Amino acid sequence: MAGEKTAAEWLASVAPNPEACRWEWEHHPHGVALLPAGKAWDVLILPGALGYPTLDVLTRILDRPGPVLVDFGDNRMGFLVPPGTAARWIGTGIRTAGAGTWIVVPHPGRSTGTVRWLIPPDGSGTLTDPSLLELAMHEAAAGPPNNPLTPPNN
Numbered sequence: 001m002a003g004e005k006t007a008a009e010w011l012a013s014v015a016p017n018p019e020a021c022r023w024e025w026e027h028h029p030h031g032v033a034l035l036p037a038g039k040a041w042d043v044l045i046l047p048g049a050l051g052y053p054t055l056d057v058l059t060r061i062l063d064r065p066g067p068v069l070v071d072f073g074d075n076r077m078g079f080l081v082p083p084g085t086a087a088r089w090i091g092t093g094i095r096t097a098g099a100g101t102w103i104v105v106p107h108p109g110r111s112t113g114t115v116r117w118l119i120p121p122d123g124s125g126t127l128t129d130p131s132l133l134e135l136a137m138h139e140a141a142a143g144p145p146n147n148p149l150t151p152p153n154n
Helices: 007-012 019-029 050-061 130-142
Strands: 032-036 042-047 068-071 076-081 093-099 102-107 115-121
Touching: 007 019, 007 032, 019 032, 042 050, 042 130, 050 115, 050 130, 068 102, 076 130, 093 102, 102 115
Parallel strands: none
Antiparallel strands: 032 102, 042 076, 042 093, 068 076, 068 115
């Protein structure tokens, strides 16, 4: 069933009032809505200096990582991960948004304001595996080369 949803429908499905969420996307000057984390996804929020190289690692080892938000104003990236991840996360310097928190979410088909999708959701519910994300963060923090996740240079 989730595969039949559009990205906007999938995101709005977590809102207390999905119709109000769609209205916010259409009428808010920045095209954003506040959505609750912890229902269909949690968010791990990385500083941009770690987030960009982490995304580079993920895109080398996965066909398509889960959705990724970027906040250019605060230079942060948010990786959507399975619900419950935020409550279990113990990584230093990484902020989390899980049950009981709300995040600013732009419409998946538009680029307005400072919060945008680097990898928009596709409606299928695909999320980034937090274990794989953690490995990618370690590789990104260590820098190149010689890490098990880094393909050999030939």
